[in-house]
Amino acid sequence: MESLDLQLVHALYVDGRASFRRIAAVLGVSEQTVARRYRRLRESGAVRVVGRLDPRYLGHAEEWVIRLRCAPSAALAVAQALARRPDTYWIRLASGGTEIVCHVQTSDQRARDTLLLDKLPATREVTSVEAHQVLRLFRGGVTGWHAPVASLSSGQVADLAPPAPQDPTLVDLDDGDRLLLRELARDGRMHHAALAASTGWHESTVRRRIAHLRARGALYFGVDFDEHLVGDFSHTALWISVEPAALDAAGTALARHPQTSYAAATTGPTNLMASVTCVGTDTLYEFITTGVGSLPGIQTVQSSPVLRIVKRAAALT
The missing domain is CATH 3.30.70.920 (Lrp/AsnC effector binding domain/regulation of amino acid metabolism (RAM) domain)
Structure with missing residues (x-):
C-alpha cells in the first residue's frame, strides 16, 4: 500500500466523516486526489467507514462477547449465520477453526435471550457456549486502534481529531434515528443529501442529528481495514x-x-x-x-x- 493511501486510512481512523477537503489540507495534497484514492480503496473493499453506537450512552443497551466451540466442519457456516445478524460484529474463527468469538450489541433483551437460550443451544454443531457480558470497556470503540502503522504526525492527528463529546449523556433513539443509523452502518460517509432521502428529514436535520449524537458520545465512526x-x-x-x-x-x-x-x-x-x-x-x-x-x-x-x-x-x- 502506498504511503499516501496509508495516511488516508489513518486519517479516517481519526475521523471517519472528515471531509475530503479537510483531509487534503492536512495531508498537503489536492481534494481530488484524496477523493480519488478513497473511492479506489472503498470500491476494492480495502476500507469501509461505518457508523457505530456506543452502548454506554444507550441506557439499557448491552454488549456481550460470545465464545462458541463447534465441530470444525460447521464453524464457518455458524459464523456466517451470526454475521447476518444486525446486532453482531467482530466475528472471528479461532483455535484451529473450532472456536468462534463473536461480539453482540443489543438493546433488545428478547432477541438476546432467543440467541443465547434458544438458537445457539439448539444448533447441533455448537458444542459449548460461553457468554461474557462486558462490564467495563478499557479499549475499543471510539478509543480503539487508530492505525495499524502510525503514518500521521501527532500534529496532523490533532488537526483532524473531532471535538470530544461535550455532554456525554444517555440518548433515546426514535424511529428516524434508527433509519439514519441503519444507513450509516452501511456507509459511514454517505452524503447528507442521500441520508435525507432515506430518512425523510431535511438535510439540515440530518446534519444536526449526527452532530447531536456525536456530541453526546453515542455515535462514532469506525473503519474496517484489512x-x-x-x-x-x-x-x-x-x-x-x-x-x-x-x-x-x-x-x-x-x-x-x-x-x-x-x-x-x-x-x-x-x-x-x-x-x-x-x-x-x-x-x-x-x-x-x-x-x-x-x-x-x-x-x-x-x-x-x-x-x-x-x-x-x-x-x-
Missing part, C-alpha cells in the same frame, strides 16, 4: 483471569499497549478479555510474557489465534 495490506499482522484473542482487586489497574495498563485493539472487563470464568494484533509469533510471545505477564494480579492467560475474520465492524440498528 491490515494485512501493510504487514504480516496476526490477531489473537486473550482470555485473562485477574484478581478482582487488581482488575481495573490490569485493564487500564493492558489498554495502553499499542498491540491492544480491544480490552474489557467481563463476566464469566475469566474476567478480562482482549484482542491483540502482532507481527509474527515472536512478537506475540514477547507481548504475552512481558506485556501481559507484567500486569498486576494476573492469574491465568488463555490465547486463541484467529484464523479468519468473518465480520468486522457493524452498527446497532
